[in-house]
Amino acid sequence: MIKIVTGDARPIFKQIVDGIRMQIMTGQLQVGSKLPSVRGLSMQLTVNTNTVAKAYSELLSNGLVESRKGLGLFVIQPKQILSDQERQQRLEKAVEALIHETIGLSFSHDDILQMVKLKFTDLPDGNTD
Amino acid sequence: MIKIVTGDARPIFKQIVDGIRMQIMTGQLQVGSKLPSVRGLSMQLTVNTNTVAKAYSELLSNGLVESRKGLGLFVIQPKQILSDQERQQRLEKAVEALIHETIGLSFSHDDILQMVKLKFTDLPDGNTD
Amino acid sequence: MIKIVTGDARPIFKQIVDGIRMQIMTGQLQVGSKLPSVRGLSMQLTVNTNTVAKAYSELLSNGLVESRKGLGLFVIQPKQILSDQERQQRLEKAVEALIHETIGLSFSHDDILQMVKLKFTDLPDGNTD
Amino acid sequence: MIKIVTGDARPIFKQIVDGIRMQIMTGQLQVGSKLPSVRGLSMQLTVNTNTVAKAYSELLSNGLVESRKGLGLFVIQPKQILSDQERQQRLEKAVEALIHETIGLSFSHDDILQMVKLKFTDLPDGNTD
DNA sequence: GTGGTCTAGACCACG
DNA sequence: GTGGTCTAGACCACT
Structure with missing residues (x-):
């Protein structure tokens, strides 16, 4: 179940993207299963339909779901879209952002390291290949 | 030396804030030393004076510098302005942002932990009181 | 209703901050309610939008309101952002300012004490936790 | 002895004005005694001579000192320059400023009242007529 | 010279 | 529609 947090730094559509990505990572949404409809999810989360649509289009372009015309969006076997270099760069950026946010505290x-460990322990490990 | 990167996710004024904060933490700007003037820095970075002024006012409210009227801004002994509760919350938010950015990579x-350790090793430890 | 007084010692954006803060403290603006839009308030007060935006960003960093993207600013349950030490220091500074202004009168x-009591009686007590 | 505090909200010239006013109120500077020279005081406080000159001109226009040509400035019997109405208004303004500064804390x-009492106890009472 | 405030007008992301 | 950022250019108080 996705929770929209009003005080979050992320825009709502990003919270939805992250929420669904998380459900895919944790197996709550398996390959082949259908996403809720735009209208259905927007009502459930009480957000604008445009917002859900934007989130879904992001998931599409990220290659996590595919559109089957007239049926909806379905989770697919994730393709490795990003190059290793690109992944590495994103990781660095993310860690640098952490530094920027915490440096004045x-x-x-x-x-900080303890907090990182703590927050990550509840998550499935990404590299289980 | 601060570098403004137009492709950066952070707005310009935030890049300036972070840049100066970093210079203070690393001792390049020592307690008592004067920041570059608003006009001077804005010319050097080819940015509007208002943008620099906004960055400086943020540093001011963060308790890192003080304004001496007619003279400029000076680095001061950092004050603990935020409550422990607020600091803790901000740390959590920052780490959660890291998770959101790295999940799916x-x-x-x-x-991730190794990258955090790596990026932090070059920085002075915050809690050296 | 906020009134901008051009002869006031406070800058305009501070008058707006204080005005809204007062409305929050007195319950005219309840938790969850929306602030007037930047453009709306700037027209009503015949002030530049940037001036109102500056006031709003101050309220934001004071933890009195939160921004819901695309929707506006909303009053939230006030957070204790400042450390006790900082709050105490600010109280002292404020009282010392009172002394400086009244000495010589x-x-x-x-x-003076009677006037302080008088002016404060109309206000809700801050420490009602 | 006047102390210039760099972190003070008041500009330096105002700190000097207040400092001398305080010395007059507490009897450290009696009627008829001479103020330090502009150059002397500016050296002692390590501030710009213009700043001291500005402070002195303020004291002159406030009717606390008079200029004896070629000799310097001398403390005089204070004339009641302000009307009762004006004094009352200033007191109200000062207390309102206190409210504005403390309302968010x-x-x-x-x-607040205790702090006011505390800070005033060390001062001589103004109304000793 | 210094920072601080304000206006006017523009562009952007978000919902 | 909402706020957030940026530029350009102006005026002010203080040193």
Whole structure:
């Protein structure tokens, strides 16, 4: 179940994208299963239909789902779209963003590392190939 | 030396804030030293003066610098302006943002942790009181 | 209703901040309610939109409102953003400012205290947690 | 002895004005005594001579000192320059400023009142006529 | 010279 | 429609 948080830094459509991606990672949405309809999900989350549509188009262009005309969107076997170099760069950017956000908070490196470990423990490991 | 990157996700004024904050943390700007003037820095970065002024006002409200009227902004002994609760919340948000950005890149938790460690090793430890 | 006074010592954006803060404290703006739009308020006060935007960004960083993208700013349950030490320091500064302004007016301490009591009686008490 | 505080909200010339006014109120500077020279005081406080000159001109126009040509500035018997109405208005303004500064700090009225009492106890009472 | 405030007008992402 | 950012250019108080 996706939760929309009003105080979140991410825009709503991004929260939806991340939420569905998470459901795919954790197996709650398996390959071949159908996403809720745009209208259905927008009502469930009480957000604008345009917002859900935008999220879905993002999932499409990310290659996580495919559109079957007249039937809806379906989760597909994820293609590795990004190059290793691109993935590496994104990881670096993300960690640098973490630095930017935390540098003024006067936490020790260890404080931050512990928090990273803590928050990641509940998540499935990405590299299970 | 601060570099403004137009392709950066951060707005320009935030890049300036982060750049100066970094210079303060790394000791390039010591307590008591004067920041470059608004007009001077804006010319150097070829950015509008208002943009620099906005960055400076952020540093001011963060308690990293103080304004001496008619003279400029000066680095001060950093004050603990935020409550512990607020600091903790911001740390959590920042780490959650890292998760959102890295999920789907199929990195293992260990990959990510190693990158965090790597990027942080060059920085001075925040909690050196 | 906020009134902008051109002869006021406070800059316009501060008058807006104080005005809205007052409306929040007195319950005229309840938690969950929406602030007037930047453009709307700027027209009503015949002030530039940037000025209102600056006031709103201050309220945002004070933790009194949150931004819901595309919808506007909404009053939230106030957070304790500042450390106790910082709050205490600001209180002291504010009282010292009162002293500086009233010294030389040859009021007795009691005159001043009575005025403080009088002006505060109409306001809700801050510490009602 | 006047102390210039760089982090003070008041501009330096105002700190000097207030400092001298305080010395007059507490009797450290008696009627008939001479103020330090502009150059002397500016060196002692390590501030610009223009700044001291500005402070002195303020004291002159406030009727607290008079200029004896070629000799310097001397403290005089204070004339009541302000009308009662004007004094009352200034007191109100000052208290309202206190409200504006403290309203977001979530102190109880009593906290604030206690701080006012505390800070005033060290000062001589204005209304000793 | 310094920062601080304000206006006017523009563009962007989000819903 | 919403807020957020940026530019250009102006005026002010302070040193």
